[in-house]
Amino acid sequence: MATDQNEIKRFVQERYGARARGVIELSSGQSCDSEDAGCCGPSDFDRALRLYNEGQVGGIPAEAVAASAGCGNPTALAGLKPGERVLDLGSGGGIDCFLAAQQVGDTGYVTGLDMTPDMLELARKNLATTGLHNVEFVEGEMENIPLPDASVDVVISNCVICLSPDKDAVFREAFRVLAPGGRVHVSDMVALSPDGPTVTDAEAWVACVGGAEDKAVYLDRMARAGFVGVETTDENVRFDQEGLSMNVASVKVVAHKPS
Amino acid sequence: MEILACPVCKGELTLTVGSEEGDEVMEGSLHCAACDETYPITDAIPNLLPPSMRV
Numbered sequence: 032m033a034t035d036q037n038e039i040k041r042f043v044q045e046r047y048g049a050r051a052r053g054v055i056e057l058s059s060g061q062s063c064d065s066e067d068a069g070c071c072g073p074s075d076f077d078r079a080l081r082l083y084n085e086g087q088v089g090g091i092p093a094e095a096v097a098a099s100a101g102c103g104n105p106t107a108l109a110g111l112k113p114g115e116r117v118l119d120l121g122s123g124g125g126i127d128c129f130l131a132a133q134q135v136g137d138t139g140y141v142t143g144l145d146m147t148p149d150m151l152e153l154a155r156k157n158l159a160t161t162g163l164h165n166v167e168f169v170e171g172e173m174e175n176i177p178l179p180d181a182s183v184d185v186v187i188s189n190c191v192i193c194l195s196p197d198k199d200a201v202f203r204e205a206f207r208v209l210a211p212g213g214r215v216h217v218s219d220m221v222a223l224s225p226d227g228p229t230v231t232d233a234e235a236w237v238a239c240v241g242g243a244e245d246k247a248v249y250l251d252r253m254a255r256a257g258f259v260g261v262e263t264t265d266e267n268v269r270f271d272q273e274g275l276s277m278n279v280a281s282v283k284v285v286a287h288k289p290s
Numbered sequence: 291m292e293i294l295a296c297p298v299c300k301g302e303l304t305l306t307v308g309s310e311e312g313d314e315v316m317e318g319s320l321h322c323a324a325c326d327e328t329y330p331i332t333d334a335i336p337n338l339l340p341p342s343m344r345v
Contacts, residue, residue, distance in 0.1 A: 037342070037343065040343065140293075142293075146339060146343070148335075151335050152333070152335075155333065155334060155335060168335055169294065169335065169336050169338055170335055170336065170337040170338060170339055171297055171337075171338040171339055172297065172339060172340060172343060175297040175298065175339075175340045176297070177294050177295055177296065177297040177329075177336075177338035178293060178294060178295050179293065179295040179300060179302075180300065182293055182295075207300075
């Protein structure tokens with residue numbers, strides 16, 4: 032199983048790396064020939080703009096918006112306060128980190144965690160253009176978060192936990208690094224019934240569909256990790272190109288670590 | 291950088307600075323004494339992937 036899990040992680044790493052390289056090439060004026068799902072394009076930018084309102088992304092590098100592969104906008108609902116410490120699981124091009132950093136201000140701090148070197152390189156490039164000094168990007172896994180116990184106030188994540196082949200580990204680690212009274216605000220993909228997604232191959236996994244788990248199972252994993260007050264909102268069912276339900280939906284999830 | 295922990299044992303890391311720009315460590319390493327594992331810092335990004343996932 033461990034090998035299978037690492038294979039999934041490496042496949043995800045490879046495809047999101049391609050996505051990051053696509054954005055880096057586009058921004059440096061090179062053409063983006065690849066037609067694979069990892070390749071960004073204007074459609075990604077438009078899609079991201081629908082999730083993030085224009086005023087919000089005004090100060091954010093276009094490259095961070097273009098690389099965004101999220102299904103929501105977790106900082107919009109995280110109610111971040113000045114001084115809070117935030118961890119973003121799967122920070123990608125950095126968009127949610129930059130938005131969070133603006134909200135927590137100079138007394139707060141944001142750590143973006145990602146396992147894809149090309150995404151981290153893109154995030155660093157983007158960070159340099161923001162002028163923000165309260166963001167750090169770290170290469171690591173959300174199943175093995177490289178932060179001490181009780182070191183952050185809020186964990187955010189945008190359509191990334193569904194990519195993990197070991198979601199119990201992700202929730203266990205998120206719970207561990209949160210301070211008592213801390214909270215998670217994630218956007219993610221879940222399946223609408225125990226039947227799971229209609230497609231589950233590796234490509235579907237990378238597209239955030241294949242790894243989507245039955246919502247009840249997903250929420251139960253969170254409860255078993257110790258989270259309380261687990262609530263979901265904004266369920267948005269996804270359809271394939273023929274207009275058929277893929278039996279998955281994007282959803283916002285909020286949960287708390289007891290004080 | 292000072293808030294990071296070992297991804298395996300979650301213990302403290304000791305920072306060795308190779309080069310700095312402003313207050314940022316550009317190159318260097320983080321060492322976990324408990325695991326006797328060294329994690330590199332390259333282009334200001336610490337690589338704290340568990341050793342089994344490192345490329």
